[in-house]
Amino acid sequence: MTETSQDLHNHLNALKQQVQSNQANDSMNTTVRALQTMLRHDNFRHEFAQQGGVETLVAALGKTTNFQLQYQIAFALWCLTFNGEISRKATAAGVIPALGDILSESTKEKVIRIILATFANILNKVDEREIKREAALQMVQCKTLKTLELIDAKKYDDPDLEEDVKFLSEELTLSVHDLSSYDEYYTEVRSGRLQWSPVHKSEKFWRENVQKFNEKQFEVVKILIKLLESSHDPIILCVAAHDIGEYARHYPRGKTVVEQYQGKAAVMRLLSAEDPNVRYHALLAVQKLMVHNWEYLGKTLDTDSNGEQVAAK
Structure with missing residues (x-):
């Protein structure tokens, strides 16, 4: 120089x-x-x-x-x-x-x-x-x-x-x-600015697009896990935890992939988060990562009236 x-x-x-x-x-x-x-x-x-x-x-x-x-x-x-x-x-x-x-x-x-x-x-x-x-x-x-x-x-x-x-x-x-709905989702994830847009809670979206989460060496899964580890925004943490759980629920090897990239540990840490909504979505994600009978889990969550449930936001 x-x-x-x-x-x-x-x-x-x-x-x-x-x-x-x-x-x-x-x-x-x-x-x-x-x-x-x-x-x-x-x-x-x-x-x-x-x-x-x-x-x-x-x-x-x-x-x-x-x-x-x-x-x-x-x-x-x-x-x-x-x-x-x-x-x-x-x-x-x-x-x-x-x-x-x-x-x-x-x-x-x-x-x-x-x-x-x-x-x-x-x-x-x-x-x-x-x-x-x-x-x-x-x-x-x-x-x-x-x-x-x-x-x-x-x-x-x-x-x-x-x-x-x-x-x-x-x-x-x-x-x-x-x-496409996946283009919309992919852009949102890449931006790191997750929000409760309709695709996150669409069963049709997850059924049709979950395989795409494995593209580019699981790029989307890795980004979601990174957000769980680094973000301080409660909404971003809620959405990322929800999406990790949905990935594990819809993709047969999802649980293994999430664990491979330390995603399960990242979700587990959020069980002690200050925000009650973050704790709630982290708990749901952990259950999806651990339970295999998804239909039974869904019915249990819907009908359980003994515990307090924080409204999802």
Whole structure:
């Protein structure tokens, strides 16, 4: 590495560390403003991304409610997405959900404009069909289509914004046209943002799709177990425990697979969770992992009136 390259590396690393340090808004604004300027240049984008800068900005975005700082961080992310390689990794880095949360709540036109421009950049810069599809589905999961409808109805006097709204509406509508229930489920699991969407409690879904959980070396099962081990969100824990139990119930070797990846131990630990709903769904999952007569178990749970049962949420 040349002296100039080393200087660049050190400078960008120092800026990244300042973003990570949870400074006061004024100091953070100055730091991010410097990044906004530097990230207009592609060689700086690549170096910053190599140092984990994208993930750092995403984490910072989740910690602020200051709209000016939200705008500046989103602007820096927009600059980064002009690089095709960085755009391809945006789905894995959590860029879309982080921006999508702000988009759904923000009333500031410049914040809306820069987030939509970032989304458009990601879809324009990614050539690989599957990665582009996953990015579009993440946007759909963030309720971006609904937000686009609301923005379109307001008729902002901004040609660039109108163009992005039209482009994204067409792309996202196309992506959901042939969306299967498993595509919806897979995108939700990959995002790590589990919620009680209809597929989780659909017997038809589990019967038809449980074999797909074994694809890519049990990728979905591993993600669910990781969420059980690392998440602190009660809803995510409830849904993940429920899904592990349903996988074991519908796939003949499910119990063995779950145990192989320490899923049973992860569920067992949740039996002592503080949240009563988490304990309840963990208990159901443990029973599904241990009992073989599923029909008998279901009837027992439905008719047992001796113990207290917490309403599922």
